[in-house]
Amino acid sequence: DVKVTQSSRYLVKRTGEKVFLECVQDMDHENMFWYRQDPGLGLRLIYFSYDVKMKEKGDIPEGYSVSREKKERFSLILESASTNQTSMYLCASSLIEGNYGYTFGSGTRLTVV
Amino acid sequence: TQLLEQSPQFLSIQEGENLTVYCNSSSVFSSLQWYRQEPGEGPVLLVTVVTGGEVKKLKRLTFQFGDARKDSSLHITAAQPGDTGLYLCAARNANSGYALNFGKGTSLLVTP
Numbered sequence: 001d002v003k004v005t006q007s008s009r010y011l012v013k014r015t016g017e018k019v020f021l022e023c024v025q026d027m028d029h030e031n032m033f034w035y036r037q038d039p040g041l042g043l044r045l046i047y048f049s050y051d052v053k054m055k056e057k058g059d060i061p062e063g064y065s066v067s068r069e070k071k072e073r074f075s076l077i078l079e080s081a082s083t084n085q086t087s088m089y090l091c092a093s094s095l096i097e098g099n100y101g102y103t104f105g106s107g108t109r110l111t112v113v
Numbered sequence: 114t115q116l117l118e119q120s121p122q123f124l125s126i127q128e129g130e131n132l133t134v135y136c137n138s139s140s141v142f143s144s145l146q147w148y149r150q151e152p153g154e155g156p157v158l159l160v161t162v163v164t165g166g167e168v169k170k171l172k173r174l175t176f177q178f179g180d181a182r183k184d185s186s187l188h189i190t191a192a193q194p195g196d197t198g199l200y201l202c203a204a205r206n207a208n209s210g211y212a213l214n215f216g217k218g219t220s221l222l223v224t225p
Contacts, residue, residue: 004155031211042217043156043201049210058212090155092212099144100164102203102213104155 002028006091006105013112020077021108023091029103030076030096034058034066036087037107043090049074050096081112116140117202117216125222129191134219136202137184143205145174145185146213150199192223 005020025032033048035058045058047066055066063085068076074093078085088109092102118137126132129197136145148156160169162178162185169176173196175188189196198219203213 002208033212035215040217043215045212048212056212092155099146100160101146101148101158101161103155104157107153107155109122 003093004093004103004105005106006089008108009106010058011110013078013081013110015082015112017081017112019081019110021078021091021110021113023071023073023074023076023105025093025103026072026094027093027103029093029095030071032107033092033094033102034064034076035075035090035092036060037090038087044091046076048098078110079086083112086110086112117204117214118202119202119216119219121219122217123220123222124190125224128193128223128225130190130223131190132192132221133186133188134200134221135184135186136216138204139183140204141182143182145178146181146203146206147185147187148201148203148215150218151197156199156201158217173179183211192221194223207223 004025034046035043038041038042049068065077090107091105094102095113120135146161147159150156160176163215165182167178167181173190177186199218203215
């Protein structure tokens with residue numbers, strides 16, 4: 001069964017901490033994405049990557065960075081966590097061509113206190 | 114960023130009823146996708162529509178892409194409690210070709 005795996009379902013961190021969210025896919029997909037999902041705001045794109053070591057800013061990249069050292073792994077980094085980064089974080093992957101859809105992970109619910 | 118507007122925002126119906134949810138934009142899309150998200154999980158792809166006027170069926174779910182490729186609808190016949198979830202439409206972002214923009218979703222509750 002193909003899948004996207006996010007390392008943690010729930011995470012509680014303190015303000016100012018550096019936070020790493022890990023995402024691994026086993027489908028050999030070229031594209032990987034990070035979104036955050038908030039009530040009333042929907043899914044918003046943070047960063048995406050279409051190849052190893054490549055990254056592109058999405059709509060809300062401020063306060064975040066990413067790393068893609070291997071094709072199957074895409075990490076989201078909160079450099080200094082703040083309470084307004086409390087959210088559900090969703091990782092997804094897709095093939096690069098055409099109209100293929102995303103495969104999402106189950107999400108990481110991050111609370112920053 | 115193209116705006117995808119979904120309506121209604123919330124829908125609560127009884128088992129066996131029919132319903133339609135809508136996804137509208139002022140932009141033209143080469144394709145549009147529908148996802149369903151259950152609580153505590155990531156969205157799951159239901160369908161991709163590509164051609165203007167296209168209709169696709171998935172059991173009791175019927176998806177239609179508007180003739181002008183600016184809008185889409187999802188019709189559920191004889192809804193069941195298992196249809197409960199958040200229905201999201203999505204289309205490719207003109208500024209970042211591989212990434213999808215999502216609507217805010219329609220939250221559907223089907224009660225027995």
